[in-house]
Amino acid sequence: MKSLIQQPDGSLYVRRDDSMKAVGIIAEYNPFHNGHKYQIEQARQATNADAVIVIMSGNWVQRGQPAILDKWDRAQMALENGADMVIELPVQCAVQPADIFASHAVNILAGLKCEWLSFGCEHPDINFNELANVDLKETKIVHDFTKSYAELIREALINATEEDVSAPNDVLALNYAIANRKNDYQMKLVPIKRSGANHHDRNLNNDGSMASASSIRLAILNNSKELFHYIPESTNIELFKNHVDWENFWPLLKYKIETSSIDELNHIYQMTEGLEYRLKKYVYEAQSFDEFLRLVKSKRYTYARLKRLFVYTLLNWRKNDDLCQEYIRVLGFNKNGREYLNKIKKQIEMPIITKINKDLSESELNFDVVSGRIYENINHIPQDAGKIPLIY
Incomplete structure (x- = not known):
């Protein structure tokens, strides 16, 4: 049998009833809060997807910080609040400038056969697909060494399109769109308006239930009980005792x-x-x-x-290290996520990893294992050895 499904842009596609479609989300959940739960709900509602697949940074995140809670605690929060499967973005792919971070994360979502790519952003009305087609090589970039590379690219984009893409999540959204277009993945973009506080806000927003991850991290470090107003009710507050910075x-x-x-x-x-x-x-x-x-x-x-x-x-990453390895490291899933993975696994070309052995520790997962051991020195909780996916 077949069914007709409406997509976020209003168009329709025909789907066999025995197939499953997934929407992918690229996240860090540092830590998971109400805004993230809202995004998952909105992504599922906007796409009518059968599964929500999250690609999440592990113990070290994109902007060069140790995650305030380890990857297992954050994966647990995501699975308890709407995610069907959580995949770890390899650390060598996660701790990178926005363009490299986005490229690897999009590659893995495409490898998982996601139909849609959803992301939170400050300005969802921006046509990220259109901007992704702009060739900045044809735009003169002034090499001002008092400015960062990101600032120079932003100025070049303004000169080429008159569009100012400078808000943190808008920048990531544009890089997702570029990676999607560059590789001809054709995942459909589903931007979702960030609700509540701005990304870098350091004060908890007492007017609602949404606050920035930055302000929540600060509240955790200060042992403020106010933060629990901005965290889903299902969250085990004992997890926050394991925080690091x-x-x-x-x-x-x-x-x-x-x-x-x-x-x-x-x-x-x-x-x-x-x-x-x-x-x-x-x-x-x-x-x-x-x-x-x-x-x-x-x-x-x-x-x-x-x-x-x-x-x-x-x-101790070296300039000659191979930092391009990509694989699907499953941190956890529920019944729906397992069903989706079982249906598509024969189509997946990347290695699927659910348990680490000695060979993996010394080869593909060496960067993850070493970074996990460094993290263990502080939070004293095993990160890789003997670990298997969380099951919900």
């Missing part, structure tokens, strides 16, 4: 920099333009991670760029 890792980072030579630091991935000298200079002066970050900061580098570099340094 960069200050916990500061002694490890400091040791790594102090015991490495200039030449060794120079070989770290993305260590450019003499940054190794700045790290060596200021590591002796700084008394905390935040102070170190402020001392190293210059107009040329964003805080996110530097924090990613600190992750690469801590995890």
Whole structure:
């Protein structure tokens, strides 16, 4: 039998009744909050998808931070609040500039045969598909070394289209669209208006149930009970006792920099333009991670760029490392998610990983395993060895 399904753009497609269609979401859930639950609900409603598949950063996130809660706790929150399956974005793909982060995440969603790609953004009325076709190579980019690369690209886009794409989630949305177009995946984009607080807001929004992840992280670090107004009721509040932040890792980072030579630091991935000298200079002066970050900061580098570099340094990523491995690491699923995976697994070309063995630890998953062990040093909870997917 066949059924007629309406898509978000109003068009219709015919689907066999025994098939399943999935909408993909790229997320970090750092941590999971009411806004994320709202996005999952809206994505499912807008697409009438059979399954919601989440690609989630693991223990280290895109803007160069340790996740405030580990990947298992955050996957659990997602599964309890609407996700049907949570896949870990490999750490070497997650801790990257927006374009590389987006490219890998979109590749994996396409590999999972998702029909739609949904994302939260500040301005869902922007035609991301149209902007994705703009060739900035034909636009003169002024190389101003007092500005970050992201600022230069933003200015070039404004010059080419008069469209200002500068809000954090709009930038990611554009990069998702570019990756989708570049690889001809043809996933249908489903932008959803971010509800409530702005991405970088540091104060809890007491006027509603939505707050930014930044303000919630700050509330967690300050042990504020107010944060639970912005977290789904199903969340186990005991999970928040396991939180971490960069200050916990500061002694490890400091040791790594102090015991490495200039030449060794120079070989770290993305260590450019003499940054190794700045790290060596200021590591002796700084008394905390935040102070170190402020001392190293210059107009040329964003805080996110530097924090990613600190992750690469801590995890000892080298310039000649192969950071392009992609695979499907299942962190958890419910009955619906398992059914979807079973129906499509013969079509999937990427490795599907549900349990780590010694060979995987030393090959494809080496970066994830090593980064997990570093994280374990702080939260003291096993991250990979012997772990199997959460089942709901």
